[in-house]
Amino acid sequence: MNPITNAVHAGLARGAIELRQTMTNGQDLFGLLFWPVIMVVVLIFMRNATFGSSGFMLGTLALPSILGMLISFNGIFGIAQLLSMEREDGTLLRAKATPNGMVGYLVGKVVTVSGWVLVPFVIVLVPGLFVVGDVALNTAGAWLSLIGIVLLGMLATLPIGASIGSLFANPRGVGFASMPIMGLVAVSGIFYPITSMPGWVQGIAQCFPIYWLGLGMRAAMLPDDAAAVELGGSWRHMETIAVLGIWAAGGFVLAPVLLRRMARRESGSSVAARREKAMQRAY
Template structure:
């Protein structure tokens, strides 16, 4: 049985479609333009981690307070920066897509799009491409603010920047794929924000974003270890904190292998669930 839509069959009669990747890149440009037209969402997604970094660095860093790691110490702005990078990625990927796709479905946009010749894979490439662009811009702004406003030192080795790159890219891909899969959970576009936002907030509080992870209750650390945000934050801490800080992690090491394994596992889970449960129509539309 053919899996092509009627629109794709009509186009194939007049000539071949451009490749899936080429259409995906074109869709990425479309999604990026649409994203930046939503100015309130853009301001929130870009400003939130910067504002939270400023608040925590100011409140906890009064009178020159710092966090000690045995023979070394770091200011609170430097300690909280990795968590803010991780939570910014989660906002731009998981939360943004889970809500935006649910709204598109509720408004009938996905149903209309499915009737066009655009392959489904190109649509998802466009969404992930938009998330990657917004994440790179968001993290760049956050690093500039941290360096210029709070004197946070940047990594001085290529190995640290390589770790930063793979944690950022893998975390972004995982968050985006999970966001696509989770977008089918809200019953409507109106309820999407109410369903997604509390989950993101809870994960931020238990994953070492707002507090030192080693000071959280052990049961909370165990729960957080199931989800990718904790591992993204830990990976970023390995980039921006001194080696001595690894002693405060649960295992006493940075666990780069475990970070990659957990993020990849969630990437696969998101792909499987998305392929199985993703809906192009509203629940009441067949």
């Protein structure tokens, strides 16, 4: 077995261990489950509301959109937070010092964050199917479409998160970066159809993957006539695949460059300096 293969296997094992630790640690589990539970409560309150005169239930339209938001937000900020925290505490430096350690490290992070994406996804999906009506996941094709858009969404968002995480030396910087992302969530048709928003807002939202993930989820989960409330009255399948594919391709080109740059800058002195600053803030 060659060294790279060994590193990949070690990364897979490390990711599985970290994910198991998350599921058995009360504080981590609370952080993972808090927002999904809140989203289920939101769906309960929305289930009887309708969107204008369309006759479509607002909760039905919101469920797939919320699932798309969870994929994008957890995918981006899960790995960004991990990279920045482990850069600050020296974990990244230790990985860099190990032969092929960065390969195993990144594989492990992808496994861990994928779990952080999929667990909240299931927690919202399963009760959501009972809370709202008119969800069209009643064929194998619909489930395959759902799985496909989830995988494509993860491919589009994880590299973005890795790129963001490589730019900040501590988790506080990543926290500030979440503010514009939350703004994008607000204008991307997650909780209310984007057709009710001004044209210039629609244009901005369509430049980013959050809107397209929500649209792709709605296309997979809702009946065909629900496309009437979308832009152009269509699910725009090809555009969804193209935009998410472009974000995925761009991320996989940019993220390795930024991660290599970040790794080259890591040293014992830089880690010690960040620790000292962190301790000064604590006191």
